[in-house]
Amino acid sequence: MKHAFVFPGQGAQFTGMGKAFYEQSPKARDLFGQANELLGFRISDVMFEGSEADLKQTKVTQPAVFLHSVIGFLCLENARPDMTAGHSLGEFSALVANGALGFTDALKLVSIRANAMQKACEITPSTMAVVLGLDDAKVEEICATITDDTVVPANYNCPGQLVISGTKTGIARAMELLKAAGAKRVMELAVGGAFHSPLMAPAQSELQAAIESIAFNTPNCPVYQNVVAKAVTDPAEIKQNLITQLTGAVKWTQCVQAMVADGATRFTEVGPGKVLQGLIAKIDKTAATDGVSDTLELAVK
Template structure:
């Protein structure tokens, strides 16, 4: 059975994240200081001591979650991934883990992505909503009935949990229709905008330009990318899928199913929280999961 490493996305952040790595490991300290230099502000201070509001800003959240995940991974002793995947932003962490991107290159791309998405959010009042207890096909069908506005499936998290994305008005209409169709729950999320929808198109050109200039290597193992939900090893395909991901859906359920079909028997989540471990258990109750989320002592123990 193969060992898969998976990495969380935006929403997993918490005050104090990464501090135990910094306090206990010289390599981690060096990487945090390099990140502060690249970003032009002390993100480590915000991660360790900032408020929940400070951490919620997209331009902070995305690099913070990336840093927590990647520094945690790089502090592991000989992790040897046989496949990797990340949820949305987490895909960049997955690409560092499998060697497709270097740490500094990936951090620069994450910062550009975060700022571009923040700007796109400011253009149109938009949001996301989580839908529980309906089949994916029913949610897709209801979104498709709203033809005069933007609302699309955005995150296929696990069976019975799908996040939709769109304008504020379209999301409000969709929530009413989804509840009427029998959703156990349909509620707006506290997010900055309509991620993974056509409303992110203004951010795409900026990210695409940066990705085209970046150096991508042939990875040591496949990455299962969000928009295609299958193993990818070709650097040019990886680039294109990263660009498409901004406006395309995160097919997390399908990614995990593909990894299991290709032999994944153990999933290790590296990064803040345990969200992906919970989703994987709902996708396949037989999948073995564990995680590295808080500090070096955990990393060593694994």
């Protein structure tokens, strides 16, 4: 019986996020202070009082979700993960939770990643769409038929839910083909660009240089990384997988399946919202799930 800690990615943000932690914990207040200084602006004010539009800017969203998750985890008294994983951006939170990265180093990388991705989004008009009720293999097959545009599977969220990523024109064509193939629903997402696709390649060199400049520790427990969907403990491999993740698919379904196969029976989501808890329940109905989103208490279920 192993306890997995999992961390959400971009899209889970909400106005007021992290404020409860700030009010409950002197340690949380200190960590928010460090973040404000490192980032050069008061991200805590944006998180606590900012509008939905303020929080949707990639350069704000990614550090905000990371801070909510990591500060929540670091302020827990009895959090002892046997394994960790994060969805996309959440992988950086998972690496703080298992000791591979320190708080400030991880925040620097998240900020660099967010700004590099923002710039990549501005180069090519691109987007993402969620596909519901179609087998992964069928979605992959349809994406592969569009050869004159970029369209790729990006997020394997749970069985029957796959997000695709690509150019605006490519996604529009794929959406029509997927509907015709019998998808229950195909919906374009309100995102800045084609994350986890080859269109993020311009961001890779900047992120790679930043990652290579930082020393990663050998983690206290394995991280199940998005691009390989298996336990990883080697710092060099962790670094390479983080770089590859920018243009590679998030294999969340496969990560959860691998954690269950390796003994995980309880999953605790730390960070804004309950998205991962919902996905995990659909991936494996036997897994127990709970979350830490607004109070610094680890429920036992």
